[in-house]
Structure formats: C-alpha cells, structure tokens
Amino acid sequence: MTHFTQSPATLRLAGLLYLAIIICGISAEMLFRGPLVDTGDAAATASAIRDAVGTFRLAIAADILMAAADAALAILLYIIFRPVAPVLALAAMVFRLIQSVIITMNLMHMQSALLLITGAPDFAVLQAEEMALHALNLHAHGYDLGLVFFAINSLLTGVLIWVSGLFPRLVGAGIAAAGIVYLIGGFLRFFAPALFEAFAPAYAVTVLAEGAFCLVLLSGWTRQRRMRAA
Numbered sequence: 591m592t593h594f595t596q597s598p599a600t601l602r603l604a605g606l607l608y609l610a611i612i613i614c615g616i617s618a619e620m621l622f623r624g625p626l627v628d629t630g631d632a633a634a635t636a637s638a639i640r641d642a643v644g645t646f647r648l649a650i651a652a653d654i655l656m657a658a659a660d661a662a663l664a665i666l667l668y669i670i671f672r673p674v675a676p677v678l679a680l681a682a683m684v685f686r687l688i689q690s691v692i693i694t695m696n697l698m699h700m701q702s703a704l705l706l707i708t709g710a711p712d713f714a715v716l717q718a719e720e721m722a723l724h725a726l727n728l729h730a731h732g733y734d735l736g737l738v739f740f741a742i743n744s745l746l747t748g749v750l751i752w753v754s755g756l757f758p759r760l761v762g763a764g765i766a767a768a769g770i771v772y773l774i775g776g777f778l779r780f781f782a783p784a785l786f787e788a789f790a791p792a793y794a795v796t797v798l799a800e801g802a803f804c805l806v807l808l809s810g811w812t813r814q815r816r817m818r819a820a
Contacts, residue, residue: 600666607663614656622649623700636707646704647781653697654735658742661690694739698732701780705731731779738776744769757806764799771795 622645626638639646664686671679705727748766751757771792778786 600670604663604666604670607659607666610659611656611663614652614659618649618652618656622646622652639704639707643704643708646700650697650700650704650780651777653693653700654738657690657694657697658739660693661687661739664690694735695732697735698728701731701735702728734776734779737772741769741772741776744772751803757803761799761803761806764795765803768796768799 626635626642626646628634628638664683667686668679668683671682745766748762748764748769751762751765752759775786775789775793778789
C-alpha cells in the first residue's frame with residue numbers, strides 16, 4: 591500500500607467546511623424553513639411566510655452558504671484523496687459539484703414562492719402579462735444567484751493574479767473589486783431588493799475590470815515577458 595500524508599491545515603479546513611455544511615443545512619431546513627411550511631395547507635404556509643419573510647430569506651441564505659461550502663469541500667476532498675485513486679477522486683468531486691449546482695438552482699423555487707406570496711398573493715387572478723413579468727423577474731434573480739458564485743471565483747482569480755506576478759497587480763485588484771460588486775449585488779437582489787437599483791451603477795466596476803483583464807489576456811503579454819524584453 592502506498593502511504594501519503596496531507597497538510598494538517600488542509601484537513602482542518604475540510605473539517606470546517608463540513609461543519610459549515612452541516613450547520614447551514616440543518617438551520618435552513620429545521621430552524622428557518624421547516625416551521626413555516628405546511629405541505630397540507632397552502633394558505634397557512636403563505637400566511638406564515640408573509641409574517642416571517644426575514645426568516646424565510648435566512649433559509650435561502652443558509653442554503654447558498656451551504657452550496658458554496660460544498661463546492662469548496664469537493665475540491666479539497668479531491669486534493670486529499672487524489673494520491674490514493676486519482677480517477678475515483680475526480681469522479682467524486684464532479685458528482686459533488688453537480689449536487690452543489692442542483693441545490694443552488696433548486697433555490698429558485700423558494701425564491702419563486704416568496705415572490706408569489708409577497709408580491710402576488712392572489713395568484714389565481716394573475717393575468718398573462720403579470721405572469722410573464724414574474725418570469726422575467728425570476729430570471730433576473732436566477733442570474734444574480736449565479737453571480738454570487740461567480741463573485742467567489744472573481745475574488746479568487748484576483749488573488750491569483752496578484753500573487754502570480756504574471757499580470758499587473760492593478761488588474762488583479764480590479765477583478766477582486768468586481769467580485770465584491772457581484773457579491774453585494776447578488777445579496778441585495780435577494781435580501782434587500784429596495785436597495786438594488788441604487789447599487790446598480792457599481793456594476794461599472796465589473797465592466798472596467800473584466801474588460802482590462804480580457805485585453806491583457808488577448809495581448810498574451812505577461813509581466814515576465816515585458817521584463818525580459820526590457
């Protein structure tokens with residue numbers, strides 16, 4: 591048998607992520623969402639959610655955090671088990687990431703319920719135009735939910751640019767700033783929608799930062815090549 595070791599820090603981080611998944615999962619279902627939902631009484635469920643919108647949104651937030659932690663844990667577990675069985679470790683990571691995506695996209699059903707209950711309580715009399723507008727609103731929410739996870743990617747990419755020395759650090763700082771904008775915008779869309787429109791101009795930062803990074807990549811010109819050319 592081949593022996594291998596792993597950094598204690600890696601193992602501890604994996605453990606912390608697992609703990610976060612457990613706490614967020616249990617909290618979302620048993621503390622925040624479960625007490626509000628009566629699967630046999632739609633009227634009672636709607637009334638309970640209207641009276642505790644903040645609690646229902648906490649369930650969504652907890653599930654978002656759980657999915658993010660799950661994706662991170664999938665990668666860490668792949669790193670941990672890769673020396674033992676690379677193919678199986680990769681397969682396990684892929685399936686866990688698929689689970690994270692499904693869980694995340696499934697949250698849109700919760701958001702749809704919240705929008706219908708709080709914005710259109712008399713669903714039976716909704717006109718086609720109103721339903722179409724609701725569908726467009728739901729699409730906007732789904733897009734911003736995806737951007738929450740892209741925000742995490744942007745923050746990590748910004749750090750990678752900064753520490754790698756391949757590209758100007760200003761580009762890395764810009765990409766990280768774009769990640770912060772995406773993160774704030776996504777959470778405002780879900781948890782403080784009244785503030786979202788006021789925050790919208792901040793998305794100009796994302797256009798500038800990602801445009802700059804795109805141009806640097808297209809040039810194929812790294813800082814090292816500039817230094818050698820000089």
